[in-house]
Amino acid sequence: MTTPTDTGQAPKRRIPMPNSLPSSMSNSTPKPATARRARRLQEIAAGYIFVGPMLLGVIVFTLIPMIMLLIFSLTDWSFLTGYDKLRISGFGNFARLLQDAEFGESLLHNLIMLLAVPIGMAAALLLAVLISERAYMSSFFKVIFFMPQISSIVAVAVVWQVLFHPSYGPVNGFLSAVGVHEPPKWLADPHYALPSVMLLMIWIDLGVSLIIYIAGLKNIPRDLYEAADIDGASARVKFFRITFPLLTPTSFFLLITGLIANFKTFALIQVLTDGGPAHSTSVIVYDIYQQGFVNLKTGYASAMSIVLFIVILAITFLQWVGQRKWVHQG
């Protein structure tokens, strides 16, 4: 994800430099001028050699695919038929997408899943405050809550499938033991599947938000709290008047990256539910996969990818606007 210090301000910080070239050629004697020019050329060559590999990678692995995506999205093509069958046929795919009820559902699921972001953030913030200021063993807790993040998503998904197994999973075992008569079927029930996935997402991502919040808390000047103490402010007042407002850039950053990550969800769904039961946990990227790689509809899947791209672009724009606002605090 983009860092708070990266996007908005980074490109502006650089001062353009090309004006050094003409002045160096005009006002010095011939010999040093050629020497300087040689050095200048060397400098340019060095620049392109250093950034060259990255640029090449960006061109081959992002820019060219992006251009192809735009073209594919306007076709009915399937990659199996070969390039000579590639015909541009207009915006039919997008018109069909508008009427595609399944895709609409997937989009809706992505939107519902966004709820997991603020819930996870609230939990992370609470834990961050407790861990960094009111408890011992803070580095131990950081490691514990980060564990799901470093674990294999497949292993994690498999364990949760078993834990939430409707008939013999320990979660429902516990619920029946405490007297819940018909515990939910969790991942097997279309009504509970999506919330279960969200719960799992919160569990996986809690550690990242927690660590970023702890870092944010460290940047709040201590004297603000000391001044508040002198005024006799309660812990609650200090939290809502100092901690929370000063963490706004951090929260905003976590919100944006969380929203983007949510729209990009794929692996978890593929491994955990395969979009089911009854299409109740399908998401955009899962539909892209289904159309593009299972049904082999390259054109239609490309149109879906364009929708995903536009959604992410819109969120990134929101981030850009927000960062301009908080550039001095962040």
Place this chain on the structure above:
Amino acid sequence: MKTQAAGRRALPVSRILITLLLVLFGIVFMLPFAWMLSASLKPEVDVFNYPVEWIPSHWQAIENYKKVWNGKADFALYYWNSIKVSVLTTLLSVVVSAMAAYGFTKVRFPGRNALFLVVLATYMIPAEATLVPLFVIYRSIGLYDTHTGLVLLGGFSVLGTFLLRQFFSGISDEYIESAQIDGAGHFSIFTRILLPLVKPAIATYAILRFIWTWNDYQTPFIFLSDKALYTIQLGMNAFADRNGQFYSLVMAASVSAIVPLLVVFIVGQKQVIEGISLGGVKG
């Protein structure tokens, strides 16, 4: 320091209570892992006993792990594939990103800002959106179903450039200017002066990149089909699909899939946490 100051104000009693509360919550948080480990150590019939036997009453650890590692699924091969792909991706990514970060911060050449903007702009294109065309490209140029394809895709991720760029721009240009006066070229400045100075940042990025690559499911899932090339993530998923009813074995496989990263994480814990808090990077 700061936390100590805050701690002095909080009563030790409440501090101990809150710590205990967090420990309790931490235990609940870790229960899935505990269950995984516990189930991997016992015979299949005991897996779903309720109440859960956290410490197995009958042990069958060695048999379970033997069945996973010497069974039909070639776990050793998956491991080797994952190690290969993760190490090569990390190496390539570190070299490419560090070079680009140096070029974008310490070499002056026309078009630098424009090119950086291009790189920055591509960062907004999600990898998930270009999966379909990349798949088509990979099939046309023979990178589909190869480890090379995976390594190239991960190695040219632009994230490292952004992360390392911050560190490179933090280093004073005077180092470079004085080295240039002594006649050093950019290559020797880069390898002899800059790289040693940003070594901690590079270590942080390398560990993060290794973890991300090891845990990546999506890329190998889309770009590999040959079972002999499977990484541990794909192998683990195939194993779980095939042995779905043998939960003790699936859990033994899960533990096996997690342990190497756990070791990397415990060794590089400081770097990982610093890296995450620094850039707020993920994925």
